[in-house]
Amino acid sequence: MSNMSLTPLFRRSIGFDRFNDLFDYAMQSEAPNYPPYNIEKTGDNQYRIVVATAGFKEDELSIHLENLVLTIAGKPSEQKHDQNVEILHKGIARRSFKLSLRLDEHIEVQHADYENGLLTIELQRIIPEEKLPRQIPIGAKRQAVIESSQQDQLS
Incomplete structure (x- = not known):
């Protein structure tokens, strides 16, 4: 899935280079x-x-x-934790x-x-x-x- 190419989408668009970077970032990070x-x-x-x-x-x-x-x-x-308190x-x-x-x-x-x-x-x-x-x-x-x-x- 991380090898998805958006090149076909960019054939009819100009100036969306950042979009590709955004999708790459979204696919790589949790x-x-x-x-x-x-x-x-x-x-x-x-x-x-x-x-x-x-x-x-x-x-x-x-x-x-x-x-x-x-x-x-x-x-x-x-x-500071109270020494008299035990967290259950x-x-x-x-x-x-x-x-x-x-x-x-x-x-x-x-x-x-x-x-x-x-x-x-x-x-x-x-x-x-x-x-x-x-x-x-x-x-x-x-x-x-x-x-x-x-x-x-x-x-």
Whole structure:
């Protein structure tokens, strides 16, 4: 399965070279299962990442964005254990983690909140005006170039 080639898909597309790298990365790496997280679409251009970080304090968590990769990390501080307490079952995992998610080029992090053991990161797709759909007039550019060159000759 890791030898899958996307070359046929690229015959009718231009500028999707990164896509191939993204698929290669997805096929090679295992999806992390700790900590549990949700990726939610809350509107046409709004997204939310919710990470369950029970037992972590806010200052033990960090969010970093570099080269369109959002990295969420947690490093618990050392806790002193009471010598009089014997743990019979330890089901609360407070281990370090690093969760990396690749963002599309127009996705921007709006803000992050931490409440009740859930780290919530709000994202929004902000499409620049030059990237919005537009109608391309036929022959208009050629006419503008001709008029521009005529004005240059008169000057």
